[in-house]
Amino acid sequence: MATILAVDDSASMRQMVTFTLKGAGHDVVEACDGKEALDKAKGQQFDLVISDVNMPVMDGITLIKELRALSEYKFTPLLMLTTESGDDKKAQGKTAGATGWIVKPFNPDQLLATIKKVL
């Protein structure tokens, strides 16, 4: 099973993502913003990073750009959580190096189906 970094500034979203992924047998580490996520990703190799876009301190797009620049994360799947109307965010995310996205609102089954694609 995979080790996943879940990044979101909303505690309830983190809670749901973590609960779902752990339920599927994955190890999950949480971070509240891009900065914290980047620090954690540098200290430990994750198999997958799932990140919200709008966050304080460091947003998800910057996080993805920074992660992609690290040699350990060159090919790691990096997914972003974005709202349905976030087409420009998707484009920005792709430019930054995101693998794909999960459209909010989503439910646990959709989340699991999506991460199955990249793990």
Next chain:
Amino acid sequence: MSIDMTQFLVTFYEESFEGLEIMESELLNLDVGAADAETINTIFRAAHSIKGGSGTFGLNAVASFTHVMETLLDEMRDGKRDVTQEGVEILLSSVDVLREMLQSLRDDLPLNHDAISVAQEQLDNLLNGSANNEREQVNTVTDSYEQGTGSNISETGCWKIYFNPNRDMYKTGNDAVRIIRELEELGEIEVRVDTSSLPGLDDIESEDSYLSWEIILKSDTSETDIREVFAWVEDECDLIISPYSGDVGDTKKSSENKPELNVAVLEKSFDALAPQAEALAARFYESLFSNHPEVKPLFKNTTPEKQQAKLLAALKLVVGSLKNPEALVKSLTEMGARHQAYGAVAEHYDVVASTLISTMKELAGDLWTSEVNTAWQDALGIIAGIMLDAYQPVVASGQQSQSTTPKASTPTKQPANTNKPATESRKASGSGETSIRVSIDKVDELINTVGELVITQAMLGQFGELEELDNSHLDTLRDGLSQLERNTRELQESVMRIRMLPISFAFQRFPRLVHDLSSQLGKKVELKMSGEQTELDKTVMEKIGDPLVHLVRNSMDHGIESPEKRIAAGKSEMGLVHLDAYHQGGNIVIEITDDGGGLNTEKILAKARSSGLVSADDNLTEDQVHDLIFQPGFSTADQVSDVSGRGVGMDVVRRNIRSLGGTVDVKSKEGDGSTFRIRLPLTLAILDGQLIRVGTEIYIIPLVSIIESVQVHKDKVNVISGRGEVYKLRDDYIPIVRLYHAFGLTADSTVLDKGLLVVVEAEGHKVALFVDELLAQQQVVIKSLETNYKKVEGLSGATILGDGTVALILDVVGLYELSKKVTTHPGLNLSSSGSSEDGDIEEIEVEEGKLDIQATNESSSNEDSGGEAVA
């Protein structure tokens, strides 16, 4: 997997309320006209999170309401919309509405639809300016995304997919093999790999992609579902999906849309232009943007290089598949849907076609014959027609794409599932369930302490197994017991700390309150807050909110003067209200200071005399006069105002604070302002108590209120006519309350110099309690008398002592009030008991409250003797 989403709702509500607080305070910080981008971003983020969460957890009303707020904020953030005072006010009232919505949902109450639609209308009106079109467009994008692109089914039950990843597709973490495996889940596949682009071993870049694939998929799935598999790499590959006839043979050709194309001419002319392809692309955009600047916004999400590459790829694709009309129509249909999402409309196609033709003409020179020109004009017209046909009509959002295979329908089924738990959840959380967020440090500390407790238990547990105890064990036992005591204390402290929250939770609402009141009262007031990190018990925090609001309102309404008056008095126009919190000896102190006019001593005194609160010959100190404002029914306001004259007086504030075991007093200087000081216990559950004995009864005095204990010197006791006994302690005369007298007990001694006086203070008043003996100090758990019996004057609660007996906790403020009543009671002459041993209770007209106390005491002592006091 089915997960109950309701479990996340508690957290969601909590963070949403926090988000609303942030929105409110940041909106108040916003400088109209010169708004700080980061401030707007913070507000936007809070709205965005609430929207995201409410959508996920099925609170659709909240999601759609926040969507409008979010759009508005997004425009402000991007500088498309000015931050106006009107906008801020509307957003502030939307915050209120949203808060109410969330509260109703949490408590399972009906939504206030009137308020919601009024606010929604205000927001819509505000949006309906120039930026309205933008919003429509967002919806369009959403819909076309959800609708997918042409969801036809291959009539042959077979698809041909051409998939050619760009060189750097792997650098986004995508994997062609993964995508092909996913296709395999849709049906049986046949894969042919094209390795022709693979360079020699020396030139190969290990991280690049050189392969392309042709995949035959046997599946009656829709094209939308196939396309979904490629959604993430859409821009990083060439992709052609077409129904495949192949071996199946007799498929009728879908030729209705078959373009009439002069294939040979088109191919030939395009080949001729091929060497100049890049120049063509660059020149095309150059002249497009200079001649038609209105199309520029359509390209806002892309770079010129990327766009030029796209154009060439598209042209190559079109020209390359001229001989395969079905594939051509397919790819044009897809392109059309994409262009709808980009916001391209019919006029744009004409513009692009004419620019493209003129650019090609320019580069081709003499080769551009009229035949070529006509061929391209026709071709581009047909292409535009097909692409525009692919546009989806705009429908209400929320419609899901059609799916035909059970596998693929999984995602679309979900929304129905999410709705159900959400409704149930409202019921679950409607029972007033509350939670607190605790920092992990506090929990770790707790776990650590419990760990130590387990060790202590193991140590003491050994003694249970011993046959008999001898002296050698005694030391270990003692150690163990003292360790247990320490553990218990630490455990208690850690648990208490979990309930502690920074007082900023209670302070948060004041910036808004002061903002609103300032404009309402026409006063200029600055709010200063300090000590917001001071921690306070959650229950105390919740209950102190209303008194604080009342005091701040009072300061703004009656304290701070109008700007004109302030200038006349030589003060700055801007008044100041300062909220401060700090710890002081096991208490938390909250001060509300204003630099207003202060209390008018004469006015208060006159009012008090006219209403009979004080007699004309009473000589009161300034502090005593000020304290009169806490008397019931006391108001000096000439006019009852909207703001604080709501029929709730300062007496209610004092009563509420007292019910929390706290005190409130006021210091004021006329002309300079007033300070209200609230003193609260850190927690309501436990207090540090001093055990005292009167006769056979044990009482508890809260340690915080004790100033000192003194042996009585008889010559310092004076009797003041009509006011009872006082004790001269240094320069103070302190009234003496004989507890045995007040509670109707038989004391060891009624002679003052044979007992002790415990000097206590409450709300600035000192009282000396006459007791027989001081016993131990200990922490006691407070049990409410009101819930278990009834409210008794002079007592604040009861507790159970270590030996199981019940002891009553003295309410010092109440005792002071009681002492005044008793001493001023006609027919009572406490002074007579100062020198003689009488202390007759019969002489006293016993009040109801005191009778109750007797009854309580009797019953508790009866229980004591029965040894079953612990309920």
